[in-house]
Amino acid sequence: MSRSRWEVVYDDVRGRIERAELRDGDQVPGELHLAELHQVSRNTVRTALMRLEQEGLITAGRGRLGRTVRTYAPLTWSLTAYERGTRRDDPTRGVDDWSAGVKEQGREPHQEVTVSIELAPPHVSEWLQLEPGAMVVRRSRRRTVDNRPYQLSTSWFPERIARDTPLMEQRDVAMPGGILAAIGHPQRRLRDEITVRMPTPDESRLLELSVGTPVCQHVRIGYGADDVPVRVMQTIAPGDRNRLVYELEV
């Protein structure tokens, strides 16, 4: 059960981080330095460091500044105050719950919306209980905080619900009590499904994720009268920037 050579290097660097000899943001010793220190080839050192990257402990590094110890400072995302209007600063100004929550934490939120009509993707038609081939309205958001990407959030509405409503507008539409209630389809019940996985290459690019950053996929289905789904929202939230919170009454 002897450790391989790269594991020795791995243990060395991981140990320095766990014992706080290397702290958040510190530069990790270079590849040539570690190769000399442990008397192994540079490739063996790289095996160890790439493992630490993929475990999220250190960043990949470019140029003169090498690898550094990764920093985590996730923002809290409340999933229960959301939808209830309890956090709105001033609903008439179009401030939504996510933005308000971010501002409360002293950060600057931003999001752009793009709206389109499309054939319901397989998962979406399942969530919304639509027949294959049904049309849906899609509202996509890319959310940033202090100009850094934080979430990808996409909502889909059955076409019959969103037609000729503010949901078709290419801008943020926040209303007191929620936009769906305002157009006659209030949500009575919500079902949240949370899964955890590694990002797709597209998600990695849009969210500027470094190697070793998993994402949380949060799907919220809203049911209206007669328990019929009126919308589904899928949010991709990188693990290094998000903490999800539910407050429940027993």
Next chain:
Amino acid sequence: MSRSRWEVVYDDVRGRIERAELRDGDQVPGELHLAELHQVSRNTVRTALMRLEQEGLITAGRGRLGRTVRTYAPLTWSLTAYERGTRRDDPTRGVDDWSAGVKEQGREPHQEVTVSIELAPPHVSEWLQLEPGAMVVRRSRRRTVDNRPYQLSTSWFPERIARDTPLMEQRDVAMPGGILAAIGHPQRRLRDEITVRMPTPDESRLLELSVGTPVCQHVRIGYGADDVPVRVMQTIAPGDRNRLVYELEV
């Protein structure tokens, strides 16, 4: 912006999986085969395949059977039916909500409990609002489904609450309405904090995780009378085996 050689191999294999030419459980072409096919060295092929491993698309492989396309079949874990007794088959038999939920999905749950008294770890004393140096009772569970590890779940209780109660017993203690209510400390309110990260080496070993499997860390704090914390439970749930669900009334 030309793709490097290993990215060409990466695109090839990822494409085959996305187009379903390779399906769940299928064997991935061998390293030597891909090296010959793309006219690159074996190490270049390995760079591509290891990237796909860490993205969770393929397994590492040993022996005659090489790498295979990874399969995902997560079990649903309901976080709201839990705690309310609505799912208990027969509380007197000691079947808890997690076990009942797994059985509903046609699988065989199992868990062992180990109990100990310890100095509250920093995070725990913060969650339970205890002074540094306070003692806590710790109940650790390793949960398995069909003999495969599924979750690591650890609860901590302030020592003054758990002393001389069934919470000190080295076995599963389920009671109608919940064990805390039965010993005079019912939970009035819950706060769930969910974070997403890569596993520690210890977690990887105990849960038998392959490279590229992120975990969900679910922390539930229960507050009793006067909003004082009475327990905290931390559950580590691998992303390839778990789907968390919340049902919310608006």
Next chain:
DNA sequence: CAGTGGTCTAGACCACGCT
């Protein structure tokens, strides 16, 4: 046994980004 991946070496050249 035969073929798979795991480990390891000793080189090489290049792109990047501070100073």
Next chain:
DNA sequence: GCGTGGTCTAGACCACTGG
């Protein structure tokens, strides 16, 4: 400019595992 990591090669030997 110079040191960092990124890419790539052509070998070698070993451990594991299914047939």
